[in-house]
Amino acid sequence: MTSDDMPKPGQVRAIRADVRRNRARLLAAAAEMFERDGAGASLEGVARLAGVGIGTLYRHFPTRQDLLEALLADVYDGLAATGRELLVSPAPGEALTAWLRAFIARITVFPGMAASAVVSLQDERPGPAAASGPAVACRAMRDAGQALFARAQDAGDVPAGAVFTDALRLAGAIAVVTEREPAAADRLLALAATGLIPGKGAHGG
Amino acid sequence: MTSDDMPKPGQVRAIRADVRRNRARLLAAAAEMFERDGAGASLEGVARLAGVGIGTLYRHFPTRQDLLEALLADVYDGLAATGRELLVSPAPGEALTAWLRAFIARITVFPGMAASAVVSLQDERPGPAAASGPAVACRAMRDAGQALFARAQDAGDVPAGAVFTDALRLAGAIAVVTEREPAAADRLLALAATGLIPGKGAHGG
Numbered sequence: 001m002t003s004d005d006m007p008k009p010g011q012v013r014a015i016r017a018d019v020r021r022n023r024a025r026l027l028a029a030a031a032e033m034f035e036r037d038g039a040g041a042s043l044e045g046v047a048r049l050a051g052v053g054i055g056t057l058y059r060h061f062p063t064r065q066d067l068l069e070a071l072l073a074d075v076y077d078g079l080a081a082t083g084r085e086l087l088v089s090p091a092p093g094e095a096l097t098a099w100l101r102a103f104i105a106r107i108t109v110f111p112g113m114a115a116s117a118v119v120s121l122q123d124e125r126p127g128p129a130a131a132s133g134p135a136v137a138c139r140a141m142r143d144a145g146q147a148l149f150a151r152a153q154d155a156g157d158v159p160a161g162a163v164f165t166d167a168l169r170l171a172g173a174i175a176v177v178t179e180r181e182p183a184a185a186d187r188l189l190a191l192a193a194t195g196l197i198p199g200k201g202a203h204g205g
Numbered sequence: 206m207t208s209d210d211m212p213k214p215g216q217v218r219a220i221r222a223d224v225r226r227n228r229a230r231l232l233a234a235a236a237e238m239f240e241r242d243g244a245g246a247s248l249e250g251v252a253r254l255a256g257v258g259i260g261t262l263y264r265h266f267p268t269r270q271d272l273l274e275a276l277l278a279d280v281y282d283g284l285a286a287t288g289r290e291l292l293v294s295p296a297p298g299e300a301l302t303a304w305l306r307a308f309i310a311r312i313t314v315f316p317g318m319a320a321s322a323v324v325s326l327q328d329e330r331p332g333p334a335a336a337s338g339p340a341v342a343c344r345a346m347r348d349a350g351q352a353l354f355a356r357a358q359d360a361g362d363v364p365a366g367a368v369f370t371d372a373l374r375l376a377g378a379i380a381v382v383t384e385r386e387p388a389a390a391d392r393l394l395a396l397a398a399t400g401l402i403p404g405k406g407a408h409g410g
Binding site: 197 | 298299301302305323357361362368371372375377378379381382383389393396397398399400401402403404
């Protein structure tokens with residue numbers, strides 16, 4: 001490449017703005033298509049709605065799970081913020097329940113989203129992926145939840161032997177089987193919060 | 206059809222025996238293939254292993270879910286029997302927990318089985334399907350679990366406001382997200398049994 005071929009600074013900025021705009025358009029189109037057709041919606045349809053070619057979609061999101069996780073990253077960012085706000089609530093146990101309820105509600109926006117979230121939660125990826133946007137957002141969400149959990153445990157609201165990852169996984173499980181049935185999700189979460197057999201467990205009584 | 210074309214009683218018995226044998230072979234082959242490749246295993250492979258044509262497989266099981274539910278019927282029969290045995294246990298709450306633990310273990314024999322079970326549990330089919338073998342087995346399993354649940358509730362081990370279908374669905378949810386991780390399934394069930402926030406629920410304290 002000769003110096004004549006090098007893009008000028010203004011051109012580089014224009015290309016970068018174009019890439020960012022395409023990515024934002026793809027995410028908005030995916031959110032719309034997934035909400036209508038579920039997580040298995042046509043990716044060609046997503047690209048068409050975004051006004052870009054399918055090649056552009058795959059350059060931004062090599063797999064469907066990458067696209068789903070990019071949408072989840074926004075959800076996780078929101079949950080991290082909600083978690084930080086709830087940290088000042090005067091009732092630690094109720095703050096944790098409220099956060100878990102928000103977690104279930106926000107990962108069940110479209111069919112298949114919760115299953116994808118459960119995959120992303122289990123995924124402790126080493127290497128470059130761990131530093132990606134979705135992984136960073138997931139970590140921030142976990143940290144906020146963990147802080148709420150630790151505070152509730154310190155207050156004696158959560159059994160001493162319980163661990164946060166199990167609580168998050170249990171909420172994820174409820175989300176997967178009750179997706180788009182918010183009343184059922186609330187009942188199952190309330191049952192798991194109260195305890196199905198409260199007096200008989202290792203930490204109960 | 207003239208009377209000469211009518212199969213004789215001995216022929217009818219032979220045909221029926223053949224149909225039963227093919228069905229049993231298909232179920233055994235499906236159990237083997239699904240355990241190896243998960244619920245998405247090749248149905249052509251199942252037919253080949255059973256030594257029958259794919260047309261015979263589809264005559265017995267029009268859809269993959271029908272085949273999965275036929276396998277689940279055996280599991281449900283076993284769980285109904287286990288439930289009836291546990292009814293004489295002196296500790297109602299622990300008997301219920303033991304039964305839910307068995308439920309989770311037995312619907313997670315191969316990947317995808319638990320998801321199929323959760324579908325079959327939600328499926329309150331009216332009409333002919335409700336009288337089919339899998340639906341009858343599912344009903345017997347539910348009845349046995351419901352009896353254990355009612356006994357535990359009468360003993361004060363289960364909160365008065367809780368309902369059995371929610372408990373079963375919660376166990377199904379745990380099975381779906383922890384399949385083939387029995388230690389994680391045990392931890393999540395113990396957490397749900399004890400209660401995540403036991404003192405703060407509507408029925409806790």
